[in-house]
Amino acid sequence: MATTPNYGVKIISKAVQPAIPRTTVTPITVSKLNTPPHLMPINIAFARFDDDGRIEFVGHTSPEGWERMLGYTAEYVVQGDADVDLDWVDGHVIKRRPENPTILDGMTLRNLPIPCQITVDGTTHDSQDETADLSFSQPGTYTVVVSAFPMLDASFQVTQE
Known part of the structure; x- marks a missing residue:
């Protein structure tokens, strides 16, 4: 039975998502870190989306987890805070979904x-x-x-x- 590796990613369920303050993430070079992945700070917000731009889930990860995630799913993740119900991804940019005119x-x-x-x-x-x-x-x-x-x-x- 194959298992999916955990790359330091913390998924936050939309039902129990805590309020997380928006912060600026300073880019760092992962290769210069000597901290084991399980001790690294979780500070990069991201969203996973499908071919249509629907956000499937949001989460937070460490810089190393982000680099590893980009290695296997870069075309379907984007960095930034997003709301599963109110946002979508267009051209790798998180945008608010427009109002329905009905x-x-x-x-x-x-x-x-x-x-x-x-x-x-x-x-x-x-x-x-x-x-x-x-x-x-x-x-x-x-x-x-x-x-x-x-x-x-x-x-x-x-x-x-």
Whole structure:
């Protein structure tokens, strides 16, 4: 059974991420360090992202851990503080995700990004239109989410009487 080596990386779950003060990291030459990796300070913030720029996770690592990480995954990591839900990576730059322009007008979604996905209570539908009329077979309150990455999701509560 193969195991993934730990290169001094500390992953911070988005659910329990502590508030970490933003600091300036002074570049150092790793080869001049005589400190064992397990005793090195963890002070480089980073984000791991996918092909679309979605941030998969954020963490902090030591300078040596960062150098090792670059050796095997440089195209999918970027240095800096990021928020998994609010940021994305564009050209190796962490950016805020733009607002979704969708509005709910009665039972009609307007200003839909093209293309987008409309999710109603967990069921997703692809859309290529600027508007979508909503109707439901049963009365009740439904959660409708409009997604068009990299935009932020737009979420609405819709009541069918």
